Amino acid sequence: MPSLQLIFQIIAGLGPYFSVAILLAIFLGLFLPWGVTHPQKWLYFYIIGLSLLPFGGNDPDEGGSLYKQITWGLLYVLCFVSIIRSSKDTGAPKIHIPIELFLLYGFIFITIAWSDYKLSSFKRYVLLVGLLLIAILSSRLSMLDRSFAKIFNKPLAIFMLCGAAVAAAWPSLAFDTDGALRAFTSHKNTWGQFTLLCSILFFNNILARDNRKLYLPLLAASLVMLYMSKSATSMLAFAFCALLAYGFSSKNVAGKFIVLMSVLASAVAVLVYSVLHGALPFDSLIELVYKTTDKSSTLTGRTQLWQLMDAEIARHPWLGTGFGGFWVGQDGPSGAVGRRLDWGPPTQAHSGYIDGLNEIGAVGMVLYAIVMLCHIYRCFGLYEAGMKVHFLLHFSLIVGFLTNNYAESSLIQGTNMWWIITTCSIIEVYNRLRLHKSTQAKPPAARSGLQF
Numbered sequence: 001m002p003s004l005q006l007i008f009q010i011i012a013g014l015g016p017y018f019s020v021a022i023l024l025a026i027f028l029g030l031f032l033p034w035g036v037t038h039p040q041k042w043l044y045f046y047i048i049g050l051s052l053l054p055f056g057g058n059d060p061d062e063g064g065s066l067y068k069q070i071t072w073g074l075l076y077v078l079c080f081v082s083i084i085r086s087s088k089d090t091g092a093p094k095i096h097i098p099i100e101l102f103l104l105y106g107f108i109f110i111t112i113a114w115s116d117y118k119l120s121s122f123k124r125y126v127l128l129v130g131l132l133l134i135a136i137l138s139s140r141l142s143m144l145d146r147s148f149a150k151i152f153n154k155p156l157a158i159f160m161l162c163g164a165a166v167a168a169a170w171p172s173l174a175f176d177t178d179g180a181l182r183a184f185t186s187h188k189n190t191w192g193q194f195t196l197l198c199s200i201l202f203f204n205n206i207l208a209r210d211n212r213k214l215y216l217p218l219l220a221a222s223l224v225m226l227y228m229s230k231s232a233t234s235m236l237a238f239a240f241c242a243l244l245a246y247g248f249s250s251k252n253v254a255g256k257f258i259v260l261m262s263v264l265a266s267a268v269a270v271l272v273y274s275v276l277h278g279a280l281p282f283d284s285l286i287e288l289v290y291k292t293t294d295k296s297s298t299l300t301g302r303t304q305l306w307q308l309m310d311a312e313i314a315r316h317p318w319l320g321t322g323f324g325g326f327w328v329g330q331d332g333p334s335g336a337v338g339r340r341l342d343w344g345p346p347t348q349a350h351s352g353y354i355d356g357l358n359e360i361g362a363v364g365m366v367l368y369a370i371v372m373l374c375h376i377y378r379c380f381g382l383y384e385a386g387m388k389v390h391f392l393l394h395f396s397l398i399v400g401f402l403t404n405n406y407a408e409s410s411l412i413q414g415t416n417m418w419w420i421i422t423t424c425s426i427i428e429v430y431n432r433l434r435l436h437k438s439t440q441a442k443p444p445a446a447r448s449g450l451q452f
Helices: 002-014 016-030 032-037 039-052 066-087 099-114 118-144 148-169 188-207 212-228 232-249 253-277 282-293 302-315 333-339 352-384 388-404 417-438
Strands: 096-098 449-451
Touching (some): 039 118, 039 148, 039 188, 066 118, 099 118, 118 148, 148 188, 148 388, 148 417, 188 232, 188 417, 212 232, 302 333, 352 417, 388 417
16 A cells, blocks of 8 residues: 555656546557557647647647657657558558658757757757658548548538537637737637648638538637737748638639739739838838738847747858757756747747747758658649649648748647648548559559658
């Protein structure tokens, strides 16, 4: 009995989230046979839940926390078991990892060698690699009998409606001091990124003419909550995605004409303004955006942070500080940056591109750019192959991801919702296009990636 009492004291001392993780592990362990045979039922509920709820340890400052290791580690184990089981099914598609993504991950691993916090870097890298298990399982599920959208339609809708319920029932919890909606998440930007994903998905479902009576009200609700989050970057990202998706989805010339005329009108407006005022209109446009979104000219303190990060990057421009070795708390290298700000302390650079350049350097970012360019090229390959519904969703997701990373950091973050979705999208598009080519009259394409 004393030993049992000691165990309970240790668990209680670790905190309530640790206890939740243990109970979750026990629950899923008891129902593991059901879990590994029906991964489509729980995969994205688990992912979105960990990405939004506090016990997921999704704060970048908790890169190697015990909470994160247990909750995400359990997910990776479940994905691995499901992959092994499904690989025995002769009808299951073989999933390959694009060689350029493999090279990026290989370089990221090498950067751990010069990280000042190698253990923290290694833990974060393990989380990053575990994400590949999610992407492999997600791609296999999507290519069997479901589209990528159908896998996470329901989880997104349910979590979004839960957020609306929390906002209605406990406004003091759901809204921060500035009146921005954060629902049950820790920050308004987290909720903004989530509702951006919801809005993109529901908008694409409407364009695909998939149950519009359901997705029209869901889209309206997601847009309202996106606006209430006051996340200007996410709102701008959705505007880009919606405009491009509408143009590409149009079966007649009218839709494409609208997009083309919007681009031409913008170009003509810039030209006219420049001729009349002798300067480009970007400063005026930026000021207008600030007034419209009720933001300061410093982007809520981001510009000061970015200037400090520029000085850090200049010290190691080519190879970076090492993956996961910068934002490790106030005792680490990020502490000096935080102490020079009049707000914070920050746990990220609030720009995925700046964080990426700082940690993996110009060499790593070139590899990352290659991964993105290859993915975009393959997305258009889906369009050329007649798979326009798949093209619209995956192209919208990558546009949203690239735009959102301007002022939010989700680039190469192993447990970030947007990086998870983007990695799943990269691997699925690669394999969907590969499968399409292999089913044509031509001989199967030569193997150019890792197979699972």
